Amino acid sequence: MTPSKAKVKTHLAKIAEVIDTHKTAPQAALISKLNPIIRGWSNYYSTVVSKETFSKVDHLAYDKLRAWARTRGKGNINKDKYWRTVGDRNWCFSTENGIELTRHSDTPIVRHIKVKGVASPFDRNWTYWSKRRGEYPETPNRVASLIKRQKGICPHCGLYFTSTDIVEVDHIKPTSLGGKDTYDNLQLLHRHCHDTKTATDGSTRSKGSVKT
Ligand SMILES: [Zn+2]
Incomplete structure (x- = not known):
C-alpha cells in the first residue's frame, strides 16, 4: 500500500493537469480544486507513507505552482501576490482572503499496528x-x-x-x-x-x- 513511484507520479500528473487547466482562473478556484485532491490522496496513504514522501510531493507540487505563477506574471512569480506567511509558515500558496492550499504534510501520519485477523491472545500461535x-x-x-x-x-x-x-x-x-x-x-x-x-x-x- 505504500505509494509506489508510479502512484506518486500519477498523483503529481493530476495536480499538474489541474494547474494547467487553471492557467487563467482565479487563484481561489485553483486552490479549491486542488485541496480535495491533495487531502484525499494524503488521507489514503496516511497510514503507510513517510513524512519525507509527503514533503517531497509538496515540493514537486510547489514547483508546478511556481511555473503557474511565472506564466501569469510573464516571467515574474509575484511572490507577494500568490504566497503569504501564515502563522509560522512562509510560502503558503494562499489568497489575501485566507484561502490556502492544503499541504500533503498537513495530514498527520497514523501508524496502526495490525493484528492478524485470526490470531487471538489465547490461540496457540x-x-x-x-x-x-x-x-x-x-x-x-x-x-x-x-x-x-x-x-x-x-x-x-x-x-x-x-x-x-x-x-x-x-x-x-x-x-x-x-x-x-x-x-x-x-x-x-x-x-x-x-x-x-x-x-x-x-x-x-x-x-x-x-x-x-
Ligand atoms: Zn473453563
Missing part, C-alpha cells in the same frame, strides 16, 4: 503472541506464561480460551489452605470456571474480593 506481548500491557506475563503452559486450554472445562473470555489466575491449592503463590501452583481458568472451582475446593472467599 505462541511465537506470534510472545512477540506481541510487549505491546499488550493488559496481558501480564503471568497470564501469558500460563496460557502457553496450558496450550490455551482451561483445565476446569477443557475448552480453549477465546479472546473474549474473561480469565483469572487460580491457585490450584488455595492459599487459605497453605497453597503457595508459585507457578507450579497456578493455573488459568475462565472466570466462571474459577467461581465453580472456588465454591468447591474448600477455599474461603472473603466478600467483595476475588479469591485466587
